Structures are given as structure tokens and as C-alpha cells.
Amino acid sequence: MERTLTIAGLANARDLGGLTRRDGSVTPWGVFVRTERLDRVDAQGWDALRAHGVRTVIDLRRPSESTGHAPTSVAHVRVDLDGDEAEFWEPYEADGRWGTPLYYLAHLRELPHRLAAVLEAIAAAEEGAILFHCSAGWDRTGLLAAVLLRALDVETDAAVADYLLSFANADAMAALHQRSSEAEGRHMILRQFGHTAESAFRDMYENLDLAEWFRVSRTDPTTRVAIETWRGAVGREEIRRRAPGYGCR
Template identity: 70%
Template sequence: MKSTLRVDGLANVRDLGGLERKDGTVTPKGVFVRSERLEQVDSDGWQALHSHGVRTVIDLRRPDERTGQVPTTIKHIHVDLDGSDETDFWAQYEEDGRWGTPLYYLAHLQALPDRLALVLNAIADADDGAILFHCSAGWDRTGLVAAVLLRALDVTDDAAVADYLMSFTNADAMAELHERSFEVEERQQILGRFGHTAESAFRDMYGNLDLESWFSESCIEPETRVAIETWRGAAASPRPV
């Protein structure tokens, strides 16, 4: 069963535990949490996260986006997943709107493998305890990292898609909490121009996410690969390690 998590100040938060894997098992709870920006989290919210086991927060946003504070009891790591200085890569995706959809994920992994490698290294090197990773909406950059982690444990396509679509389900609550639009209709229109729905775009990307090849080509350290493919030792790897 999908793990639920309620945190004051977050509307797009969830534990990635309880998702069905292809071998019939489920992902372990209390290892990875995904969310949107943390600025609205109050003391009760931080206590809920701490009680859930969160001991590390990884902020995936660009340097000029970073705001808010994290309690001293939780380690705070910043990793620019986008690669904000990679203007040549981003120009086409920003121009046509694909930057806010899964339609850029595979190209990003291929063209900028060092960016994901930084995130995975941070995950592997983190202190014991659950890791919360987030961007601004907890949707796109967070969705890319979540997709990689779910693929690493061979989470089924249906379960991975359902997790991604939860951000659409949570969009109204996010808009109310953060007092800003998360452009749901615009996202859907952009996807439609490229022949996709939100579901089909993520499903197509996830089905073509060849993590084995990415690991082989990225020259990532073996210890990091093991940490990702076992969810920091919390689960059996779907491949020999």
C-alpha cells in the first residue's frame, strides 16, 4: 500500500514507500520522501518530518531559487540538478515549455549526466535516516529524481505513473497553500502539442529510462550505484550487485 504522509506546510509530499515492484514486493518506507518547497513548513511540520525519520534535505533548485531554512537537526544539501549554467541545453526546452514536463528528462540524463550524478552521490553519502528531496513544486526536477529511484528498484510502470500523477491531484491544494498557480492547464496543453497526456508522457519516459546504460556511461562510483540500487541498503537490488 502506498505510504501516506501529512505535513503542515506541504501539499505535494509523499513517502516513496509502498510502491509495487515487478518482483511483487514493494518499495520500503522511510527511505525517500519527495515534496515541494519547504518555506511553509511550520514547527509542527518539521516535527512530523523528523518523527518520520527525515535527517537530510536535498534542495534540487537553482542557486537563485533557494529560500527558506531547515532546522539544525536536519542536514541541508543543495544540488543544482538543472545545471543552471547549461544555457545551450535549456534554450529549446524553455522556449517550447517542455522544461515543465517529463519530455526533457531523458535528454537531460544523456546530455548532463553529471547533474544527476551529483544528486545520487549526495544520496549515497547522506547520514542515516530518511532523505527528503524537493524542488519548487515537487513536480519536475523532483519527478526526475523520483523516476530514477523508482526505476532503480524496478517499480512497475503503473505504480511509477500513479506517483507522478499525484502532483496533478495535489495541484489545487498546492495553489491554495503557496498562493500561486502551478499551471496545470498550461502543462497539459504543452504535452498535447507534443502528442501526449501527462500520463503518456511520463509512462513513455519511464519505459525508456535505461538506468543500466546510464550507470555504465556516467562513470559513477560503484558504492553510489549500490546505494541507489538498494535504496541505501533498505531493499534487495533487482540486479546482482
């Protein structure tokens, strides 16, 4: 199957299925789709998304950014992943790291309730694929994607490759939405901090301790199971096998 989705009105859309996991299996298809803003998706595009199984859209943008509406046949949920905690954001906005993976781990550590609200929305969604997006489908979407991929132990190289697709799609997004995603600016900021796009995401992903985050955030068990099984697409027995001490007597 092709992970990239060819949808009228989207240039950065892909299914998170088919990514190699550390146990040699791959992530399930048709569970999660990541995209940029949906403003240019027409009726034909929505038909294609529904045909792909999308039944819920989660908009990760701040309330002031929210635009567009999903058709009534698709649930539309808005959850602000960024938040308005100025004390957290000021240094990242001042030096440009807000548009890179260099803020991800700090966000998870200092604002755990923000991600928790998104994961709760995922767990509560009706049956069917979930499409999540921000503006460019790059970093807020990238942060959530990283968490979902870590939940299924996706190999680092596969997770990095998924993140880098947004850079590959930058020109197509600029042409479609008539708005630059400032890919070169992102590269420049990362170089200032001694990183490339690849190394920044790789470092973040390899240090993303999701089990610890679940502990600190006190996420309810139902939500945790939904995320760790990709809404039941992966068996709970596998999660039990991965638990510390499994098989010890």
C-alpha cells in the same frame, strides 16, 4: 500505510514506499520522501518530518531559487539538478517542455553529471530518510523519483500514478503557496507534442535505461550500490540476481 504525508506547510508530500515492483514486492517505506518547497513548514511540520525519519533534505533547485532553511537537527544539502547549461535548456524553455517529462531523458543523456551529483549526495547522507524537493515537487523532483523507482524495478503503472499525484495536488499547492503550478498549461504543452501527462511519463519511464546511464556517467560503485539498494533497504543479493548472466554456468 498511507503514502501521502499530512504535514503542515506541505501539499505535495509523499513517501516513495509501498509502490509495487515487478517482482511483486513493494518499495521500502521511510527511505525517500518527495515534496515541494519547504518554506511554509513550521516547527510542528518539522517535528512531523523528523518523526517520519527524515534526517537529510536535498534541495534540487537552482541557486537563484533556493529559499528556506532546515532546522539544525536536519542536514540541508543543495544540489542544482537543472544546471545552467543554456545551450541545453533554451529549446525546452522556448516551447514549454521544461515543465514536463519530455525533457527527462535528454537531460539524463546530455547532462549526466547533474544527476550524478544528486546521487552522490544521497549516497553520502547520514542514516535516516532523505527528503528531496524542488519548487512544486513536480519535475525536478519527478525526474529524481523516476530514477529511484526505476532502480528498484517499480512497475510502470505505479510510477505513473506517483507522478500524476502532483496534478491531483495542484489546487491544494496553489492555495497553500499562493502560486499556481500551471497544471493546465502543462496539459496544453503535452497535447501540443501528442501526449497526455500519463503517456509522457510512461514513455519516458519505459525508456529510462538506468544501467546504461550508470555506465555512461561513470558513477562510482559505492554510489551505484546505494541507489540500487535504496541505501541498504534492499539486499545486495537481489541486485546480484538481477545482473545479466546470473545463474549461467
